Amino acid sequence: MELNQLTIKNAKGGLKAKKFSSVELTKACLEQIKKHNRELNAFITITEEDALEQAKKADNLASQGQAWETKPLLGIPIALKDLFSTKGMKTTAASNVLKDYVPEYDATVVKKLKDAGAIILGKLNHDAWGHGASGENSDFGPTKNPWNKEYVPGGSSSGSAVSVASDMCIAATGTDTGGSSRQPASFCNIVGLKPTYGRVSRYGIISMASSLDSIGHITKTVEDSALFLNVTAGKDANDATTSSKPVPDYLKDLKKGIRGLKLGISRKDLENVDDEVKKPFLFAEKQLKDLGAEIIDINLKYSDYAIACYYIIQPSEVSSNLARYDGVRFGSVRQNFGEEAKRRIMLGTFTLSAGYYDAYYRKAMQVRTLIKQDFENAFKQVDAIISPVSPTLPWKLGEKINDPLKMYLSDILTVTANLAGIPGLSVPIGFSKGLPVGMQILGQQFSEAKLFQIGHAYEQTTEWHKMKPIL
Ligand code: GLN
Secondary structure (H helix, E strand, O other), rough: OOHHHOOHHHHHHHHHOOOOOHHHHHHHHHHHHHHHHHOOOOOOEEOOOHHHHHHHHHHHHHHHHHHHHHHHOOOOOOEEEEEEEEEEOOOOOOHHHOOOOOOOOHHHHHHHHHHOOOOOEEEEEEOOOHHHOOOOOOOOOOOOOOOOEOOOOOOOHHHHHHHHHHHOOOOOEEOOOOOOHHHHHHHHEEEEEEEEOEEEEEOEEEOOOOOEEEEEEOOOOHHHHHHHHHHHHHEEEEOOOOOOOOOOOOOOOOOOOOOOOOOOOOHHHOOOOOOOHHHHHHHHHHHHOOOOOOOEEEOOOHHHHHHHHHHHOOOOOHHHHHEEEEEEEOOOOHHHHHHHHHHHHHHHHOOOOOOOOOOOHHHHHHHHHHHHHHHHHHHHOOOOOEEEOOOOOOOEEOOOOHHHHHHHHHOOOOOHHHHHHOOOOEEEEEOOOOEEEEEEOOOOHHHHHHHHHHHHHHHOOOOHHHHHOOO
């Protein structure tokens, strides 16, 4: 196995045992980026010199011993979605509006990752501002799916998923406002996490829709996801929506198994799922049963309204958040907004305007409450809920880009978690037509440890997550 193919856990093991250095590990990732980024277009900015400098420092610290106690990611090369503010490093939001913007400070998550010893390799491509499900809305060009370069890698965290799936980095950050970490992870055969709203600080992340935005993690295994969340979770004085609930050790219950756990499935929501996705999902259901889980049918009554509800609340908040890019204070002129951002600004301005607010925004907020209650009721019966991540396989580049409604409908299974503020973990469950399929595990607020427990148990019985695309 090449060094850049390692997981966080194994890379850490190798570094600790001095089998290789962080400089060697970082160079292996940079080599892979040089070989494949031109074609896959995962990175917007590559910070080679800086990364090597950091790696040298990490090696020095490691040679002094003890450093891993306080620096759990010491020497591990990771990459950041370009929505994360990075001090002195260009942060574009994948939009021409911010193409030359260099922030004065680090996002809290970036600071935490740096403090934990991680090496930052650069900034990753995505749908501009986080708007999209295919990666094609980037002003820096579309990212390609490494499993088939004619297909989309999912979005909006397209570069995050592709950089991890093609081993250009060991792990990456994403964001998830309506599925943007879970869906691209699923399209690229890797693991995506959307934590509970308020579990990880949003400070310094360029806002999309503030009441729905979550930070996401993209990793090669479930265990890595737990390791990553151990670093990023927690209260932040700079983000009033972060919770002061204590952060557990997410690795603690990982190996507990799932015997006796109750997993819910909403069968009605499977009706709109394509057979190529349904088949691997039903097989995964059987595997979970074999592991000792009890499967229980549940009814999410209001899930049919989730897309309509999300696509009112989300553009409403987008129109407010993007109003600050007026060309006076940040970035360049408003003419540089892309088509999709303009569409959402107009939609949101409409739904919030006097006369329409009650009919659209307030109604949507009421439906949001019903969706949240749906989940609360379900979690009285079950420990977690499983479903496919996406109703379809990855689609061809260009296939939906001129049909926004079709693109929006692909979010049908993921947006509910954001509306309810609950966590979701997506794991690889197989392939159809050579393209990856993913399953999401949803849980009650702050139940990430349980999601890792379920995801890890499943992962141990399958080989899917070990499969690599031929680049
Ligand atoms: N695809 C969804 C949208 O376009 C979700 C995006 C996200 O999670 N950032 O809004």
